[in-house]
Amino acid sequence: MAHEFTYTRRVEFADTDAAGVAHFASFFRFMEEAEHAFYRSLGSSAYRIEEDRVEGMPRVSVSCDYLSPVRYDDELAVHIVVREKTAKAIGYEVRFDRLGGAEPVTVARGAMKVVHVTRGHGVRDWTVTELPAALLERIEVAPEPDPGPRHGGAA
Amino acid sequence: MAHEFTYTRRVEFADTDAAGVAHFASFFRFMEEAEHAFYRSLGSSAYRIEEDRVEGMPRVSVSCDYLSPVRYDDELAVHIVVREKTAKAIGYEVRFDRLGGAEPVTVARGAMKVVHVTRGHGVRDWTVTELPAALLERIEVAPEPDPGPRHGGAA
Amino acid sequence: MAHEFTYTRRVEFADTDAAGVAHFASFFRFMEEAEHAFYRSLGSSAYRIEEDRVEGMPRVSVSCDYLSPVRYDDELAVHIVVREKTAKAIGYEVRFDRLGGAEPVTVARGAMKVVHVTRGHGVRDWTVTELPAALLERIEVAPEPDPGPRHGGAA
Amino acid sequence: MAHEFTYTRRVEFADTDAAGVAHFASFFRFMEEAEHAFYRSLGSSAYRIEEDRVEGMPRVSVSCDYLSPVRYDDELAVHIVVREKTAKAIGYEVRFDRLGGAEPVTVARGAMKVVHVTRGHGVRDWTVTELPAALLERIEVAPEPDPGPRHGGAA
Numbered sequence: 015m016a017h018e019f020t021y022t023r024r025v026e027f028a029d030t031d032a033a034g035v036a037h038f039a040s041f042f043r044f045m046e047e048a049e050h051a052f053y054r055s056l057g058s059s060a061y062r063i064e065e066d067r068v069e070g071m072p073r074v075s076v077s078c079d080y081l082s083p084v085r086y087d088d089e090l091a092v093h094i095v096v097r098e099k100t101a102k103a104i105g106y107e108v109r110f111d112r113l114g115g116a117e118p119v120t121v122a123r124g125a126m127k128v129v130h131v132t133r134g135h136g137v138r139d140w141t142v143t144e145l146p147a148a149l150l151e152r153i154e155v156a157p158e159p160d161p162g163p164r165h166g167g168a169a
Numbered sequence: 170m171a172h173e174f175t176y177t178r179r180v181e182f183a184d185t186d187a188a189g190v191a192h193f194a195s196f197f198r199f200m201e202e203a204e205h206a207f208y209r210s211l212g213s214s215a216y217r218i219e220e221d222r223v224e225g226m227p228r229v230s231v232s233c234d235y236l237s238p239v240r241y242d243d244e245l246a247v248h249i250v251v252r253e254k255t256a257k258a259i260g261y262e263v264r265f266d267r268l269g270g271a272e273p274v275t276v277a278r279g280a281m282k283v284v285h286v287t288r289g290h291g292v293r294d295w296t297v298t299e300l301p302a303a304l305l306e307r308i309e310v311a312p313e314p315d316p317g318p319r320h321g322g323a324a
Numbered sequence: 325m326a327h328e329f330t331y332t333r334r335v336e337f338a339d340t341d342a343a344g345v346a347h348f349a350s351f352f353r354f355m356e357e358a359e360h361a362f363y364r365s366l367g368s369s370a371y372r373i374e375e376d377r378v379e380g381m382p383r384v385s386v387s388c389d390y391l392s393p394v395r396y397d398d399e400l401a402v403h404i405v406v407r408e409k410t411a412k413a414i415g416y417e418v419r420f421d422r423l424g425g426a427e428p429v430t431v432a433r434g435a436m437k438v439v440h441v442t443r444g445h446g447v448r449d450w451t452v453t454e455l456p457a458a459l460l461e462r463i464e465v466a467p468e469p470d471p472g473p474r475h476g477g478a479a
Numbered sequence: 480m481a482h483e484f485t486y487t488r489r490v491e492f493a494d495t496d497a498a499g500v501a502h503f504a505s506f507f508r509f510m511e512e513a514e515h516a517f518y519r520s521l522g523s524s525a526y527r528i529e530e531d532r533v534e535g536m537p538r539v540s541v542s543c544d545y546l547s548p549v550r551y552d553d554e555l556a557v558h559i560v561v562r563e564k565t566a567k568a569i570g571y572e573v574r575f576d577r578l579g580g581a582e583p584v585t586v587a588r589g590a591m592k593v594v595h596v597t598r599g600h601g602v603r604d605w606t607v608t609e610l611p612a613a614l615l616e617r618i619e620v621a622p623e624p625d626p627g628p629r630h631g632g633a634a
Contacts, residue, residue, distance in 0.1 A: 181353070181356070181357050181360070182356060182360060182370060182371060183353045183356060183357075189373075198336070198338045201336070201337060201338060202336050202338075205336070205337060209397075214397060215337060216337060216396050216397070218344075241371050242364075242369060242371070
């Protein structure tokens with residue numbers, strides 16, 4: 015059973031903006047990449063095209079609090095923790111830590127809730143459906159109330 | 170005095186993803202474009218390079234709830250309402266309405282809080298500073314508690 | 325008959341990078357937006373979902389030469405000219421002019437070639453097919469060899 | 480001395496568009512990521528902020544030919560080869576191969592030319608300057624005229 019995952023990702027130049035830092039919307043790309051890597055690690059996928067249908071995992075809500083800027087070439091650890099799970103949805107807590115210093119520094123915290131959806135080919139609308147077995151059976155809510163913050167600076 | 174602004178924006182092909190809808194992170198680009206157009210309408214700008222300093226308006230927190238997908242070529246009205254204001258920060262409520270039908274349909278709701286920051290050239294870190302006069306004097310908190318939802322479907 | 329189109333677009337903050345200018349890949353988004361606005365102006369669309377099939381206009385080749393940087397809030401005119409046309413493909417020349425000064429300044433020049441493709445729902449691969457009638461009948465190759473450069477600076 | 484580099488990259492969901500494939504502009508992000516990883520492998524960086532100046536490596540021209548679509552979760556090898564080098568500029572040939580099948584399949588080919596630029600802090604314009612020593616001394620033009628295409632399908 016899995017209830018957390020850490021994805022490491024460098025801030026690329028295209029992720030930055032004229033303020034010299036990663037653009038705030040880039041954090042949502044990072045968040046989604048971490049989530050998708052989590053499913054991949056469990057032998058599943060966030061988006062599957064089958065012969066008679068398409069399945070996906072869209073977000074129903076997301077949020078992010080920005081604590082400290084990150085810059086080009088910074089290495090980030092995107093840590094996702096399962097906080098909620100039903101047959102058709104998963105809720106995550108997300109923490110972004112900047113690596114490369116003496117110890118990781120938490121630079122942002124967020125959350126996202128995703129649902130599993132299915133539609134037939136040629137059908138415009140999606141229906142909320144059960145998670146694929148690989149996720150339903152292998153993902154569980156994290157046991158502890160908090161994964162523990164990571165601080166930078168003097169200990 | 171201004172306390173709300175509506176920005177109209179078409180969903181471009183590059184905003185979509187393989188699920189056939191606007192990618193969830195695109196809504197944050199739309200949100201920021203609306204905010205920046207608001208400042209422009211007041212004769213100000215979200216990002217200013219002066220001779221001895223750079224000023225910007227980064228986000229400290231954002232969120233979005235997705236109610237209904239939007240697709241390529243859909244026209245969106247991004248409606249921002251000022252909910253909070255101090256000398257150094259502004260908090261917004263955001264509503265995304267899909268236009269083009271008999272009446273607008275609210276497809277997403279969000280929020281963002283921005284602060285005003287300044288740094289000298291060659292200085293790496295930003296300091297939170299007072300909003301420029303054009304914004305400080307002309308932006309106010311919206312009087313009503315809610316701008317009223319917009320529904321689609323049969324009237 | 326139409327053989328050129330001009331699309332005006334402001335450089336948004338999310339289009340910029342840490343060098344303080346529009347990221348080079350943003351020009352390809354601008355190019356595509358201009359092309360799609362051209363089809364829209366002719367009553368057609370670059371991407372259509374019908375009951376039994378999906379039609380699109382992917383690029384087979386693109387290029388861009390960057391002459392001068394553009395920055396946040398700059399207004400660009402993206403001028404596309406039809407240079408080549410067959411029953412299934414269109415080739416464009418693209419010129420990006422920065423507006424707002426005494427006269428427009430050409431900041432980039434590019435090209436793109438697009439083909440029309442169709443696939444059935446649930447079918448993975450696309451087939452190159454004839455352009456929709458609205459484009460086939462109304463688009464023609466531009467008569468002159470060059471639309472004329474635009475210079476800035478002293479006249 | 481180095482004259483080529485291969486960067487491996489998965490197609491993320493945010494890279495795709497409504498046609499179900501990687502958006503054409505995403506290839507330019509991939510191209511830039513590969514180039515920057517090449518400099519990193521040589522102990523240098525594409526973007527450096529020093530106390531009294533900023534240095535970068537902007538593109539002066541790019542192009543891409545698209546041979547075959549790539550989809551969400553496909554793994555790409557982005558292969559860059561040095562084709563031209565002066566004290567202030569580098570020209571690359573780029574090949575994108577899709578991995579994961581019996582053998583790699585070339586899905587796109589491109590090119591980019593970058594220059595090295597410097598500006599002082601608070602200075603708006605960039606000057607073309609010599610490449611940093613780590614690049615100037617360690618990068619050379621590739622000896623062979625072509626790195627050899629990679630084909631998929633029956634051998």
